[in-house]
Amino acid sequence: MEVIKKGTTIQSLEVGMGIIESIAKQGRPIKFSDIQELTQITKSNLYKYLNTFTQLGILYRNKDTGEYVLGSKLIEYGMAAVDQENVIDRISPFLHEINVKSSSTVLFSTWTQNGPMIVKDFNNNRGLNIGAQIGTFLPIRSATGKVFMTFMEEQKIRDWKEKEYKQIPPDKVSYLEVECESIRAKKIAFAREPLVSSVSSVSVPVLNYKKHLLGAVTVVGFSEFIPQNENNELSRYLLDISKEISGSFGYR
Structure with a gap:
């Protein structure tokens, strides 16, 4: 079996997945300030990541509380992985x-x-x-x-x-x-x-x-x-x- 060797990676994608993982580990809705504290990403950059993930359905932001949770798109991906x-x-x-x-x-x-x-x-x-x-x-x-x-x-x-x-x-x-x-x-x-x-x-x-x-x-x-x-x-x-x-x- 051919083993895929580690090579060049896209750092911004790694940062983005790190944000998702941080939110997922909390197991509850989480505020922007808490995410920023967990990830130590600058507020301006973090906002861009969260806004992008929200538009893609990877995250969901409650309009009343401003808290973030994993979005429907991740659930869809997870179900597809289980089925396969x-x-x-x-x-x-x-x-x-x-x-x-x-x-x-x-x-x-x-x-x-x-x-x-x-x-x-x-x-x-x-x-x-x-x-x-x-x-x-x-x-x-x-x-x-x-x-x-x-x-x-x-x-x-x-x-x-x-x-x-x-x-x-x-x-x-x-x-x-x-x-x-x-x-x-x-x-x-x-x-x-x-x-x-x-x-x-x-x-x-x-x-x-x-x-x-x-x-x-x-x-x-x-x-x-x-x-x-x-x-x-x-x-x-x-x-x-x-x-x-x-x-x-x-x-x-």
Whole structure:
């Protein structure tokens, strides 16, 4: 995948988007003087920006109070973005790149009521039995399962966790809980041969602008080719590309 390099930018556009972001973060109608204090832009320039955004419908100014809020045009853009958001289509080029880079099977899994399920795979070596295919539900001790255990909202996974915990020894449950703290900090999970002998996995989360988990990207292959920690070259590559994937969904 070709990576677009950072180049020359339009400073006035960056300033304008900074004003919009400042207003959006307040979550309430905001006066001109408050915007000026937040942005530190001169009053004359700020007025020009606000007047332009108001005319374009990006901001709305209440005529009675003079306060500004996000306008209908931004809502329109947001709805269009949601309607066009097809997670699998958007990440498929990334999955293909990871498949080529790692020379191993790459899976994308999303959440269902029965746990994380594989919904897409890229596999150049169909002869390798990885113990999983599209439609397979992955256990909590898999790298994918660990990502969902760590990043999914607790109320959504409570029943799944309870069911999964019954199938593993109590000491393994305690270890999982501790491991999740590390996964949350490092944003990468590892599992040694969770489903099939000699086959291991490494997984990274895909997060959106609300920091909600959209799914997990997992590399599966023979254990000698799958990293066991974040210091491995493949691990660092996965961490970098996971930031790029999540960034495409607005994660910052």
